[in-house]
Amino acid sequence: MSRGTQERVRSNASKTMGIKLDGGINAISLNKDATQVVAAGRQVFKIFHIEEMGFRERIDLRVGRMNLNYSCNDVAWHPSKDELIATGATNGAVITWDLNKPQGNKMDQVFSDHKRTVHKVSFHPKEWYMLFSGSNDGSMKFFDLRSNKCETTYGNGQSECIRDVQCSPHQYFILAATLDNGHIQFWDYRVPDKVLLDFPGHNGPAFNLDWHPEESKWIATCGRDKIIKIWRWEGHGNVLEPEYTIYAIASVNHIKWRPEKKYHIASCSGVVDHTICVWDVRRSYMPFAVFEEHKDIVTGIAWRQDPHVFLSGSKDSMLFQHKFKDAKRPAESANPVGVSMSIYDDVCHAFNKSSARTSMQSQQNYASTNFPMRFRRTPEVSEQYERYESSLLVHEQKEVKFSESFIKSAKRYILTGKPFPELCEHNAQVAMDLGRHQIAQTWRMLRLFYCTDTASATPPVYTNKGIPPTEANDSDKDISAPQFALNHLPSHHDFLNPTASSAIDSTGVTDDNESIVSDSEHDHPSYGAPMRGKRRHRSHDGAVDFYFPLGEGEEEEEEEEEEEGGVFGRYGDEMQEWNDYAGLPTEAFGQRHEIQDRPPSPDRLQDRIRPESPVVPLLDLEPTAMTMNSQLFPSARSLNQTPSKQLPELQLSIKFTPIVVNMLSDYAEQGDVQMAVSAFIVLDSKIRNEISSEIQEQWFMSYIDLLSRFKLWCVSNQVIKLSKHPAIEILNQQSTTIYTKCNRCNQTLEKLSWVCCQKNRQSFTNPCSICHLPVKGLYAWCQGCSHGGHLEHIREWLKTNQYCPTGCGHQCEYT
Known part of the structure; x- marks a missing residue:
């Protein structure tokens, strides 16, 4: 762009402005002078002039008979030819448009080589005839605009769809792409049969990439994992090394480097967040500037080759031009104090050094009164970036930590396999050993309430x-x-x-x-x-x-x-003589007044005899x-009575069940879900119907989450198995499929996990990458590059090395 054009662009961008279109926008692109913009979507395809007071429509390309070729998923304006535009349609077609055609339909060529939706079209930055595309069918294609046909296909047969394709502006033959499996691929477009580098960059789909306009070795990628990563790639034969990482609040769909600002990059989200954030890559968690004009998902960002002005399109049918001075600065209203607590009860306190920050500001802004007013310089508001100096204090708990008692209790508790009284007594003893006396008393109370083993108490x-x-x-x-x-x-x-x-x-x-x-x-x-x-x-x-x-x-x-002696004739006299001889009192305490013995009559006693039951409860007798x-x-x-007929003590389990339910709920509300869940599992059917299914699920999910945080996987699996809750039992049945690849040809192993049958050959897969011998026994492999070997060999290798022993360049990690 010439200096005159740049000055005209800067003068026209005097304010934030927008225009309402006929439908949602899927993509936007600027011409080489950044004076015109094309907005494309399923129901809109227009070109606008960018003027000082607003947007002026120039051409509506949706003319003639409408079909799916006009349903645009992406658009790219040629970097050197103003009359050439390319679009990718939802039906798999790649179309070029010639704006020099006379009035009417501007469609030039239609390429129908893709079988599914085209996600990206892009031109080579230096060769006008080279057009690349990436599709949902897992392939990338190179179209030669001189012959108007598809010359080369890259990655044919891949199972993952291509999300973005861009040629490097600094390396002539390099082509980069992002895939739905999170991988980042680098190709030499002269060699379509072999990928230069296939690197797992994200957990989940990688949606977009952008080469840095100044740093030739930097490339930025983003994905569904809510992370923007800045990579350094030294070229062929090297791996990607992360330089910076930015953490967003939602999945990131589009990114674009800010011109003339080395460390600034703009991003927009695909869900939830409707703002456009401009980040300083040196500050990972807080955006440098935020633009909130859109009311729906932002689908495209384009800088006008001016670091203070850019355009954006959205699903809300709005096309905006943003002025950087109108942005919000989150750092100015951010709280410089933070507190966090670890799972081990350690408290971390971060706060700003106000004195250091004040002195730094005075030095930067020349705010001292020793300088005359004419020598004081205030930087532009849009470029102020206040650097904070913070102190970090960590307070560790010296007492017995909750985590220690939690882990020991989880490991030593017995929840099944023994009679109920033994389970309660064992768990009570475990709690006593750990100094948790209230928990131990609770276990013993449960044993008394629900114990049916009366062998020790029966005469x-x-x-x-x-x-x-x-x-x-x-x-x-x-x-x-x-x-x-x-x-x-x-x-x-x-x-x-x-x-x-x-x-x-x-x-x-x-x-x-x-x-x-x-x-x-x-x-x-x-x-x-x-x-x-x-x-x-x-x-x-x-x-x-x-x-x-x-x-x-x-x-x-x-x-x-x-x-002959009657009912009381023999035993009454003998009892009295026994008391007289032994000198035993008839009452446990001294009498306050004389008590006259009035024994019940035989008739009255006979009335109380129940012939149908051989047992007369003691509670029915007169005092x-x-x-x-x-x-x-x-x-x-x-x-010699059966427990069920002895006393109504066994009815305590019914009488005290509501109290037990309230007690477990109280433990859960206090945060001790371990006791609530453990007692619930031990009690099982005794109180299962007394607690709602939603509360049971909440308790189990909380306890399983805590067990997972402390890496108690075996205990967590046992709790899942014993839960008897449909929503909990399926947790250990999810994500149990492991996809393996051949470490030689990198193809998916479909039939057998140890034999590769690709390309009309059979060979044993996955020998040890260090000793190159077959693995018999435990086999450890990297899920990123599929290389592995003997467990001990891999463990020893990764103690001193960071990258894969095969030399593939992948950064493996042993966990």
Whole structure:
């Protein structure tokens, strides 16, 4: 561009202005003098003059019979010929337009070599007849405008579509392209059969690229991963080395270097963000300037060869010319203070050095009063870039970190494979070992609420003789008075049904200086039937009682005597004599006033007997019946009960379930989703229906995310398997397909993962890249370049080397 043209462009760009078109804009392009702009879309294809007060329409190229050739996906104006324009259509056609044609249709040539949508068309910057295109069919094509036919096809047979194609303005034969798989390719357009470099630059599709207008070795790319990368490429035989990285808030669709500014680049997003950002590549997270005129997705950016003016088109049908002085500067309103917390509870605090910044500003702006006004110079507002000096403080926690207890608990907790009581007790012990006493108490409470194993709490089972089975079979086992008094206590049922009671008589008590003396022998000689079941063995140390089974005749005599004595005739007197001899009080505490014994009548007791059930709950007895009489003599039917009929204690699981649900919810709200999820898995069906599916999913997703952050993959997989939630169980079934390529021909392995069948040959794939021998056992490979080998060889190589051992140039990383 001549100096006169540049001055005219600068003078015409005095303000921000725009024009409304008939439809959304997919692409824009400027002519070589930057005085005209073409806007193309599916419903619009017009050329405008750029004047000082606005845009003036020059030509509407949508004339004649409309077809898909007019549905433009991209447009490029020839860099040296003002009459030549090229477009790529959604039907796969590449069309050239001759503006020197007389009135009417300006369409010149139509190339229908592509089978799918054309994403990009571009001219060679120095050869007027060379036109390149990239399509969704995975190929790039070179069209010779002299012969009006397709001369060369690049990357034929690729499975990934081509997003952008551009020739280097500094290297004559170099062609660069970005693909949908995130790779960046470099070609020598004279050699269509071999790619110079295929480098994985982005995670996801790479949408656009742009060569730097001044730095011949710089190229910028962008993609769906919300990252703009500035690469340095030294040429053939070298790999891409990242120079700068910019992090946007949304996927980036288009980028364009700012002329005359080495470190500035403009970008626009494909979703969410409708602004145009101009970045200083040295500042990765905050744009240098922001333009907010558009109300929909921006689809094209073109600089008017003036660093202060550029044009943009959008899906909102607006074509704008932006003046740099009207931009917003995010850095001026940014908070210079930041606080962040790591997963290990360390706090990082960043703040600006106000004194250093003030001194720097005074030096730059000459704001000191020692200088006269005429010597003070203020830089242009559009070029001010304030550099901040910040301090960074990291506060580490010296106490036991939450991360340590979290990791140890996750590894040591047992969630399945054992009975419920053992799981609760084990997890409680784990919490106690880590000093988490509240968690341990919670586990023990859950065990009490839902435990069904009552073996430890159930009294021993008695035979019909009132003796435990182990004692009934061993006649030589002696039973002392205290042991009998504590372990062989009768229940109230013995008084209601005395015939079912066992033959028991009172035993002796031991004094410190005297031998054992039988109460029944001194005070109750008339109780002969019970005494027939006991034999006394005397020795020089004292008397010891032995119990022997009674014969059938003795049992009948005993039953007759009990019938004659009535219900309370025998046992009531014997109980009273026992209390008198032992000196035991009838009440645990002293009486405040005299209590008169009013035993219930036999009729009343008979009314309370329930023939349909052999068990009478203790809660149904009158308070007067709850005396020592019901605790002295044992009964087989009252002690040998099933857990479900003993007491309503097992109903606690139903009664306390709402409390347990609230407790787990409280743990989750406090951030301890580990306890909430672990207890939920252990309880399983006991409370699963009490908690909504949405809350379960939220708990599990939070806990799995924490486990993933601490790299506890095995624990995370176990939690997923035990969740029994449809939305959680599918997590470990996603992204399980691994795509492998041959490390020789770089073709996808379709049938077998260890044999390459491409190009009518079969060969073994993936030998070790270091020792070149077949790998038997663990095989480690790079997902970027598909090279690999023995695990130990690759690990040792990457400890001291950064690039692939095969020499492909890929920067591999061992994780």
